[in-house]
Amino acid sequence: MSATDGVVRIALLGCGTVGSQVVRLLQEHGEDWAARSGARLELVGIAVRDVSAPRAPWVPRDLLTDDAEGLVDRADVIIELVGGIEPARSLVLRALRSGRSVVTGNKALLARHGPELHAAVEQGDADLYYEAAVAGAIPVVYGLRESLAGDNVLAVVGIVNGTTNYILDEMSTRGLDFADALAQAQELGYAEADPSADVDGHDAAAKAAILASLAFHTRVGIGDVPVTGIRHITAEDIAAAQAGGHVMKLLAVARRTDAGVAVRVHPALVPETHPLAAVRGAFNGVVVEAEAAGRLMFYGQGAGGTPTASAVLSDVVAAAGHAMRGGHAPRESAYAQLPLLGPDATPARTQVQLRLADRPGSLAAVAGIYGEEGVSIESVHQQRSDDGQARVTITSHAATEASLTRTVERLVAESRVQEIISVTQVEGSE
Ligand code: NDP
Ligand code: HSE
Numbered sequence: 260m261s262a263t264d265g266v267v268r269i270a271l272l273g274c275g276t277v278g279s280q281v282v283r284l285l286q287e288h289g290e291d292w293a294a295r296s297g298a299r300l301e302l303v304g305i306a307v308r309d310v311s312a313p314r315a316p317w318v319p320r321d322l323l324t325d326d327a328e329g330l331v332d333r334a335d336v337i338i339e340l341v342g343g344i345e346p347a348r349s350l351v352l353r354a355l356r357s358g359r360s361v362v363t364g365n366k367a368l369l370a371r372h373g374p375e376l377h378a379a380v381e382q383g384d385a386d387l388y389y390e391a392a393v394a395g396a397i398p399v400v401y402g403l404r405e406s407l408a409g410d411n412v413l414a415v416v417g418i419v420n421g422t423t424n425y426i427l428d429e430m431s432t433r434g435l436d437f438a439d440a441l442a443q444a445q446e447l448g449y450a451e452a453d454p455s456a457d458v459d460g461h462d463a464a465a466k467a468a469i470l471a472s473l474a475f476h477t478r479v480g481i482g483d484v485p486v487t488g489i490r491h492i493t494a495e496d497i498a499a500a501q502a503g504g505h506v507m508k509l510l511a512v513a514r515r516t517d518a519g520v521a522v523r524v525h526p527a528l529v530p531e532t533h534p535l536a537a538v539r540g541a542f543n544g545v546v547v548e549a550e551a552a553g554r555l556m557f558y559g560q561g562a563g564g565t566p567t568a569s570a571v572l573s574d575v576v577a578a579a580g581h582a583m584r585g586g587h588a589p590r591e592s593a594y595a596q597l598p599l600l601g602p603d604a605t606p607a608r609t610q611v612q613l614r615l616a617d618r619p620g621s622l623a624a625v626a627g628i629y630g631e632e633g634v635s636i637e638s639v640h641q642q643r644s645d646d647g648q649a650r651v652t653i654t655s656h657a658a659t660e661a662s663l664t665r666t667v668e669r670l671v672a673e674s675r676v677q678e679i680i681s682v683t684q685v686e687g688s689e
Pocket of ligand 1: 272273274275276277278306307308309310312327339340341342343345346364365366367391392395448449450561562563564567
């Protein structure tokens with residue numbers, strides 16, 4: 260929709276953690292954003308669930324409404340920061356189909372209903388912007404959608420959930436237990452309303468799907484992403500990781516192989532020397548490997564109201580500029596339609612912690628299983644204990660997922676193995 264009178268009317272749907280900061284930054288810097296986009300930006304209304312609820316003091320109460328549909332119909336650009344699927348989906352479709360551009364931070368909606376949203380973009384000749392949907396303030400959507408449009412991306416490996424990175428970091432550095440670290444992340448505004456979206460990996464899976472779609476010009480939805488969260492990670496696992504020179508991270512991994520594209524989310528051990536090991540607290544980091552550009556790293560604040568509002572407002576400036584001067588955001592690029600591969604398709608490394616009867620032949624039996632399954636061992640670390648058991652940590656070289664799974668199944672059945680304490684992926688292909 261073009262702005263004919265030099266004014267771009269903005270509707271804000273949602274005024275919570277992110278939306279309230281969008282209002283504040285628009286008030287404080289609106290003149291700059293106007294100069295950059297060439298349009299005066301007028302916030303014409305703010306749709307919320309409960310108009311009588313307390314708000315940040317800078318939120319103009321006279322703009323609040325519970326008629327989100329009516330608000331969409333009287334704006335040029337819609338900022339959707341409600342979250343979840345409905346009513347966000349219906350509101351975004353209503354806007355796009357009527358030619359109104361949408362700026363959203365809603366990764367769940369994009370990862371579940373991407374094709375429908377992109378069809379609505381075509382139908383209404385509108386634009387869809389979603390920089391805030393992945394990794395908060397970090398311009399990784401722009402990086403993949405625009406900066407790397409002239410390259411071939413081979414892999415994207417990232418820490419894209421601030422809450423889980425914060426939790427794992429607090430567990431590692433301050434010895435907090437999982438529940439206390441999660442409560443802190445919620446107080447700081449990092450966590451989703453339903454924290455299972457964070458700790459069970461679904462938020463990261465939605466972001467992985469968005470990143471993979473952009474990186475590989477292939478439609479990837481959240482249902483295509485196998486996911487394991489961090490609920491089961493114990494202080495013992497964290498300590499073992501540290502003892503082995505690793506850091507525990509929840510990773511989103513998307514790789515292109517000759518056969519297609521493999522995407523997944525899982526906790527992984529990252530060597531202390533890996534660039535992602537330095538991503539601490541609620542920060543996010545995404546490493547992109549491209550054929551011509553080589554390795555790039557994107558790093559910054561991946562969650563929180565103000566950092567995320569920065570990404571939202573960069574899209575608002577772009578949308579307003581296009582409304583004023585013409586032009587469009589890039590459309591969906593899914594021409595490649597590469598096959599989506601299962602978890603077996605790419606080689607992986609694992610670290611297995613187990614308790615072993617401390618007697619002759621035990622370690623040889625375990626090593627024999629690895630050898631017979633064709634899995635090469637990179638390192639073995641054994642701790643003695645007084646009760647006739649040894650705690651052994653075995654790190655493998657890269658092997659197929661199927662052979663690693665068979666190895667663990669045979670370890671479970673081996674009588675000298677008394678307990679498999681954990682099986683964790685190790686990032687890196689050496
Ligand atoms: P909040 O839960 O803090 O805010 C949601 C807002 O939406 C509230 O103002 C709420 O109204 C309003 N709302 C809820 N339901 C309705 C409805 N049916 N009609 C109208 N308004 C409604 O969410 P966040 O600000 O944290 O997140 C917003 C979006 O941004 C989500 O998609 C999230 O995934 C994404 N995001 C969030 C980040 C973060 O760090 N928080 C980072 C990156 C992206 P009321 O206030 O009356 O309850
Ligand atoms: N809950 C999300 C996170 C917010 O922790 O990263 C950003 O999407």
